Structures are given as C-alpha cells and as structure tokens.
Amino acid sequence: MDTMDPVYGSGTLLLIAAIAVAVLLVLIIVLRLHAFVALVLVSLGTAVAAGVPVADVPTISIAAFGSTLGTVALLVGLGVMIGRLLEVTGGAQVLADTLVSRFGEKRAPLALGVASLLFGLPIFFDAGLVVFLPIIFSVAKRFGGSVLMYALPAAGAFAAMHAIVPPHPGPVTAATELGASIGLTLLVGVVIAVIAWVIGVYVVTVTWLGKVHVPIDDSVLTGGREVEEGDRPAFAHVLGILLLPLVLIGANTVLTTLRTNESIAAEGGLVDVFVFIGQTPVALLIALLVATYTLAIKRHSRAEIESLLNDALGPICAIILITGAGGMFGGVLRYSGIGAALSDSLADLGLPLIVSAFVIATILRVAQGSATVALTTTAGLLSAAVVEADPSSLQKVALVLAIAAGATVLSHVNDSGFWLVGRFFGMDVKTTLRTWTVLETTLGVTIFVLALGVWAIG
Structure with a gap:
C-alpha cells in the first residue's frame, strides 16, 4: 500500500497519531469497548483526521486489514489446529513430561526459552508462538502459578530471533540496504540474540514479570480432556511433527537468502519446490496433515477429528479479527x-x-x-x-x-x-x-x- 502525499505538516501528523493512540487506550481500558470495534473506529477516525479523502478511507482501511490477515490468519488457524491435535492425543503432555524430566521444575522456563531460540532461527514469530502454545500450557498446568512464567521466555525468544537474525525478512532487508554482510549479520546476530534473551527476557521474567499473576487458561487449544499415559504418542513422533514445518521453513529461508545473495540461480525446478513447500502456511498445512494421519487417525474417528479441528477454530475468531484491526490501524498511520x-x-x-x-x-x-x-x-x-x-x-x-x-x-x-x-x-x-x-x-x-x-x- 503506497503512502499518500501528506496533507498536514509533521507536527500535526505527530499530534494526530498521539491523540489516536490515547483515544484507543481510553476506549479499550476505560470504556471497556471491545478491542476489535475500538481499533476499527479509531482507524477510520485517524484516516479522516490525517486528511485521507473520505471516499478512500474504507478502501485504504480494508486493504490494511486484509493485508494483515493474509499473513496471520492462515498461520494462526493451521497452528492452532496442530496444537489441538497435539493436545487431545497427549503429544503436548509427552513434550512437557520430557522437559520436566530433563530440566526440572525450576528450569522449565529456561528449557522453553532455549527450545524457542533454536526453533526461532528459521520460523517467524507468529508461527513459532502458535506451534509452541500447547507446550507452554502443558508445562504451566503441571507446575501452576502464573502462565507468564512459562509464556514470556518462549515468546521473547521468538521475538529476539525474528528481530535480529537472518534469514528473517527485517534484518535481511536492513543488512542489504546498509551494505552489511548477511553472513556476518547472522553470526553476530545469533550471539547477540542469545545474550539479549538471557538478560532482557529470561532474567526479567523470573525476577519480575513472571510473578504477575495471570491464570492458566488454555481454552484456545483444548477442551481439558486427559489422555492415558499408555495411549500417548512417542516423544520422537511428536518432536518430528513439530520439527517438520521448522525444517521446511528453514530450507525455504536458507534458499531464499542464497538467492538474495545471488549464491544460487534465481530460478530452478528443485529449488522452487523447496521454496514452495517451505512457505510458512504450506509447511504448517503439511504438518497438520501428517499430524492428522499419524497421530489423530489412530485415536479418533474421522468425524471426531473433523469436530476437533472445527472446535479449535472457534476460540481464535476474536484473535484473528483483533489482529487484523490492529493491522488496519498501523496501515492507516503508514498511509497518512x-x-x-x-x-x-x-x-x-x-x-x-x-x-x-x-x-x-x-x-x-x-x-x-x-x-x-x-x-x-x-x-x-x-x-x-x-x-x-x-x-x-x-x-x-x-x-x-x-x-x-x-x-x-x-x-x-x-x-x-x-x-x-x-x-x-x-x-x-x-x-x-x-x-x-x-x-x-x-x-x-x-x-x-x-x-x-x-x-x-x-
């Protein structure tokens, strides 16, 4: 989406942005207006105030809304389905038990964070978070306390890798624009990401933010059913399903980076196939199909599986809409x-x-x-x-x-x-x-x- 020629000066635009954010916070926090409605309302108002032609406001707003959903909705939907299958088949419990046995209760947040750092190298923030949701909730349910003690180290790890380590799009583009070596950026970025996560995420969580009590509510993923230990899948099986999209996405990002660097040909049949199946939505779809036909089909009827997957989508409707509306707000600010x-x-x-x-x-x-x-x-x-x-x-x-x-x-x-x-x-x-x-x-x-x-x- 292009940016229009500004109608007002910089000072006025900055004031409009500040007022828009303030109004949004008042609507949501003070007046308790639903976040989706508040975001749409403020987005439209900001566009008008910034001088966007009234006739163009709906088109611009919907384009920003749809652009955000295009990158988020597929990831969230497919990821939550995978998480649902891991939960109802006992896969998440297996992962949680393995983490507990190897790291212990006091090191569970550390274990989740380290795993997220490793998995976050090739996978984007959104996809990594939704794939890790069942693991986070399972560990949190086992030990109790605030869910943030387990959620923040994992989410922060994905955020750190996504922000500064190639082959994620932001640092790759920034390195290219500034003439920096992508390889050197990768090597230095991995070290900086780990150190920054330890200091800025893990230490801050265990000493402060993890003590903010947020009840464990895993209704996004599960109906709360327990799986008998003898009916749970093997750890290697579950890990393989989680690693499958990560490996596919990793291959995609490495090949794309090599193409950007002109280290390999811009076009090629086999490379194109790996780039395609390594697209995040495609990789998650493949993982979902593998989980369905290797995990769920042995434990549930086809009708039950359909119902499970359908039920998984219901709770995330608000998440998807609010996320899209947040993208609408950001898009209006950029366009103005x-x-x-x-x-x-x-x-x-x-x-x-x-x-x-x-x-x-x-x-x-x-x-x-x-x-x-x-x-x-x-x-x-x-x-x-x-x-x-x-x-x-x-x-x-x-x-x-x-x-x-x-x-x-x-x-x-x-x-x-x-x-x-x-x-x-x-x-x-x-x-x-x-x-x-x-x-x-x-x-x-x-x-x-x-x-x-x-x-x-x-």
Missing part, C-alpha cells in the same frame, strides 16, 4: 505519511549514526506498530548516511542491530504481536501493556546496548 514525517524530522538532528538508527526505528515502531516496516524504513532512510560515513563491516552489523532494537521496543496496541500474545495467554490490555510491552522494551534496550558494544569494537 506519519512514518515519513517522523523520518524527515529526525534525520537532521545530528545524533551519532547508531543512536539515530535506534531513535528513528523506535519512533516508527511506536507510531505504526510493524517491526519489519520500522526496520526496512529506517534502513532505507539511513543508507545514504552510511555510505558517507563508511563504517567498518562490523559497525554496519551494529547498525542493523540498533535498528532492530528500536523496532522491538514498546510493542503496544497497533502491533499485531501485542494482540496475539495478549489474547493467547488470556491477558487484558492493561496487563499486556505492563508485561509484554515491558518485556519487548527490556529486550530491545538490551539489544541496543550490545549493539553499542559491537560498534565500539568495530
């Missing part, structure tokens, strides 16, 4: 020219290059929600300045990390990930702000501090 106004206002402040990268990405992230958009926009804005400054190869990687750090902090109501995490784990908006928003901020700030260290070394 607020992002460009922010970039133009900050580019000439005279800050050090790495600080400017963090500040611009942070404000773009807060204004329009999308971490990927903040990453790519900031990188494009700073590309000319990077050429002029001629930093070292390692310093270019540090710039990518700084931009990613700014694009991670302060996740709030215009970020689809904010709504996914909040609704999946049964949090209201206020609780999501004081937990997930804080966690994303501590993660992003930690990444930025580490990026400053890389910049100094380089």
